[in-house]
Amino acid sequence: MSKVFKQSEVAEHKKPESLWIIVDDDVYDVTKFAEEHPGGKKILQRVGGKDASKQFWKYHNESILKKYKAQLQIGSLEGKAPPPAPKEEPKKIEAKVVPMQAGPAAPVVAAEAELKESLEPFGDLVPFGDPAWYQGYHSPYYNESHAALRKEVRDFIEEKCEPYLNDWEKNKFVPHEIYKEMGTRGYLAGLLGMGYPTELTSHRVASVPPEKWDLFHEFVVTDEICRTGSGGFVWNQIGGYAIGLPPVMKYAQKALKERIVPGILAGDKRICLAITEPDAGSDVANLTCEAKKTEDGKHYIVNGEKKWITNGIWADYFTVAVRTGGPGMGGVSVLLIERSEGVTTREMDCQGVHGSGTTYITFEDVKVPVENLIGRENAGFKVIMTNFNHERVGIIIQCNRFSRVLYEEAMKYANKRRTFGKKLIEHPVIRMKFAHMARQVEATHNWLENIIYQCGAMGEHEAMLKLGGAIAGLKVQATVTFEFCAREAVQIFGGIGYTKGGVGAKVERLYRDVRGYAIPGGSEEIMADLSIRQSLKVHEAMGMKL
Structure with missing residues (x-):
């Protein structure tokens, strides 16, 4: 059971050699931590023996409290309210x-x-x-x-x-x-x-x-x-x-799946998708990474480069788009390449998405068994295109939640921060920012739910034909909303949203991640055009009347 202290007891511990503080009626011994405190030990010493809740929440969020609570909390104040009773189980819904x-x-x-x-x-x-x-x-x-x-x-x-x-x-x-x-x-x-x-x-x-x-x-x-x-x-x-x-x-041979997939699903092995090249991003049909068959027909020899490959630095397996035939989409295949001699990975230093393992990959005379072909030879473009819908829906989900995170973090801050004698949220100009953030997030989310429902209701071929345009348009909606919310959230936080760590950490971090979502999976400009071109083709086939 947690030890209980009186306020007067805590007040006695206000010197560097014995320094206690109170945060939300819990008592913390920060004597040894003072030297490690990012703001310096003097800040902690100023609130030694006192309630530091206001100061703490001004600069930190709940994750910081959770991080240090176990090692620093020594008890609670006398009279602290008990935690709320657990909620009743929700009604069973069939x-x-x-x-x-x-x-x-x-x-x-x-x-x-x-x-x-x-x-x-x-x-x-x-x-x-x-x-x-x-x-x-x-x-x-x-x-x-x-x-x-x-x-x-x-x-x-x-x-x-x-x-x-x-x-x-x-x-x-x-x-x-x-x-x-x-x-x-x-x-x-x-x-x-x-x-x-x-x-x-x-x-x-x-x-x-x-x-x-x-x-x-x-x-x-x-x-x-x-x-x-x-x-x-x-x-x-x-x-x-x-x-x-x-x-x-979806497309690999059964023996290959049985050999490599269990380890990946267990989290023991890692895999990445390697399509983009230094000179071929959204223009997939013009990739140049080459795979030539050996004379005995048992292997492909792969040479070429891939760039901006997420997780490539630590991947055990690479799902790679290669050229096995002539120019254009009809000469593209997909191979499962295992990390081996001739595969070199070099991590790239990007603006945001730190920790994602973005990689430059070089394949030099890499020997790949023909059994590692995914789908049919020279029919890899279909494999790539059917995979794009799932990739883009994932990007949309991420962007939309990140937009919500930016909105929520800013809303919580605006209800604490005071300027000109009142809370930020009490200023009409600030409420207007939240109104525009919310309407865009909710519009994106509702379109997203409908798309996910349609993906489940349709077979894969139907979904690829009918939903590709809509998903491309929704990706644009999601990334533009993400960028808008990132800008507005930083404006609401001010300098704290421009500083790494502290209460504005998520806002500052996400602001740097924006372009990492607007470009991969198809840039906004290409996606916007694709959304209309593909939708027109689909509806023309359905009997559109103009």
């Missing part, structure tokens, strides 16, 4: 599987159409700080399994990741144990845009049976890990994995 067309996409699990109950409110209930279904609003897309998964992932992130993100950002490194735990918790296996691959992994998600797993569960996992407000962390965990493994799962 769900049904909605019949879908045949195809690899998982079925969408939705609540009964006639059901009027909403799920239990969850989170801090800042208006628009979480999706509407978190806050007691009705939705046709989610049931109790989604709510249980939401809590499971949030608990994991808040305990194992949030307190250490500033350090990981500074070091541009996330401990491998976190990725490994993503595997053992079963999350990695559920992030592939398809049904849960029980035949290739023994790991399971605690709160969701594999047969009930759907695209909205994948949405929840990605959405919740993005609450860290770190593109680098998210890309470290799923950036290369979620785009490098799906082509293998």
Whole structure:
């Protein structure tokens, strides 16, 4: 049981050799920590023996408290209010599987159409700080399994990741144990845009049976890990994995999948997608990395370069677009290249997404068995194109949650910070900023939910044809919203939002990550044009009348 102190007892410990402070009625011994305090020991000494809550929350967020609480807290003040009683379990809501067309996409699990109950409110209930279904609003897309998964992932992130993100950002490194735990918790296996691959992994998600797993569960996992407000962390965990493994799962030979996939799903091995080259980004059809067959026809010899490859620096496997035939899209194939002699990886130093392992790769006479061909020879362009929808939806999910994070962090700060005699939120000009942030975030989120539902309802071929244009347009919507919210959040935070660490850490970090989302997966300009061109073609085939 925590030791109880009187205020007068704490007041006695105000000297450098014995320095205690109070934060939210908890007592902390910061005597030894004073030398390590980023703001210097004098700041702590000024509040020695006193309640430092106001000063603490001005410069720090909850993750800092969680990080140091276990080692520094020695008790609580006499009369501290007990923690609130746990909420009652939400009412049981039966769900049904909605019949879908045949195809690899998982079925969408939705609540009964006639059901009027909403799920239990969850989170801090800042208006628009979480999706509407978190806050007691009705939705046709989610049931109790989604709510249980939401809590499971949030608990994991808040305990194992949030307190250490500033350090990981500074070091541009996330401990491998976190990725490994993503595997053992079963999350990695559920992030592939398809049904849960029980035949290739023994790991399971605690709160969701594999047969009930759907695209909205994948949405929840990605959405919740993005609450860290770190593109680098998210890309470290799923950036290369979620785009490098799906082509293998869908198009590789069974023997290859059985050999390499279990280790990847367990978090023991890593994989990345290598398409972009120094001179071929969005123009995939003109890539030059070459793969020539040996005279005996048993191997490909690969030579070429790839650039801006997420997770490449530590990848064991590379899903690589190569040229096996003539010019243009008809000469492109996809190979699974294993790290071996001739594969050189060099980490790139980028503006943002620190810790994502962005890499320059050189292939020099790399020998690859023909069994590692993914799909058919010279038909790799289809493999790449079908993979883009899943990649772009992942980017959209991340951008939209990051926009919410920026909004929520700024809203909490605006309700604490005072200027000209009143809180920031009491200034109309500040409220206008929040209004424009919220309307864009909610518009993006609702379009996103509809797209995810359609992805589950359609077979893969239909989804690729019908949804490619809409997904391209939504990516533009998401990245433009992200950039807008990043700018407005920094304006609200002022200098604190421009400074690394402290209460504005997420805002400063995300501001640097913006361009890392607007360009990869198809730049905004190309995506906007593609959205209309492809949509016109699809609707012309459907009988459009102009």
